[in-house]
Amino acid sequence: SSELTQDPAVSVALGQTVRVTCQGDSLRRSFATWYQQKPGQAPLLVFYGKNNRPSGIPDRFSGSTSGDTASLTITGAQAEDEADYYCSSRDTSINHLEVVFGGGTKLTVL
């Protein structure tokens, strides 16, 4: 089955820029989707596709892909951005679909 690899933890100073990365072979075939999850809450979609941000998500969140690596960039991180971030991708093979999540990255805003 497919796998997506994320760094377990990343930190950023308040107001600075941070990149959360996600690596996996399936990203060569489909864009990553990014979710934010705060303690005790359900995940929240924050970025998807080539360049799509859901309504209500600040424009400091952006995404990109290069080869087998997708990135979620937060430009000017805020205290409320401290959360776990998960990437996912949709992978298909003959007669089988799989949705894969990365292991998650805990973002700390210092």
Added chain:
Amino acid sequence: EVHLVESGGGLVQPGGSLRLSCAASGFNFSSYAMSWVRQAPGKGLEWVSGISGSGGSTDYADSVKGRFTMSRDNSKNTLFLQVNSLRTEDTAVYYCAKDSKPIVGACFDYWGQGTLVTVSS
């Protein structure tokens, strides 16, 4: 406004069964694929299963294939997950999630608050 409300979780012994439900409102239910995603205590997200908008196509993670069955009743805007032969490693919060398209796994734009399944003797 989209609402997804899961129910049916609880404490069950290994080998037992449960039927999870997800009541949906605020959108044209039959037009969108749905999925179940679980999260074990202190762990990451794991996709469990998905179903197309019509209900004609389902897919499962290898870890649950043959034990879990996903279905939907579009007349009642309700999603189901029948979980059988439960194992301790199935202990998790189970979220239902709405897809942004009729196909499974495009991206999950709305999530319920989850229902906790605890498998323990």
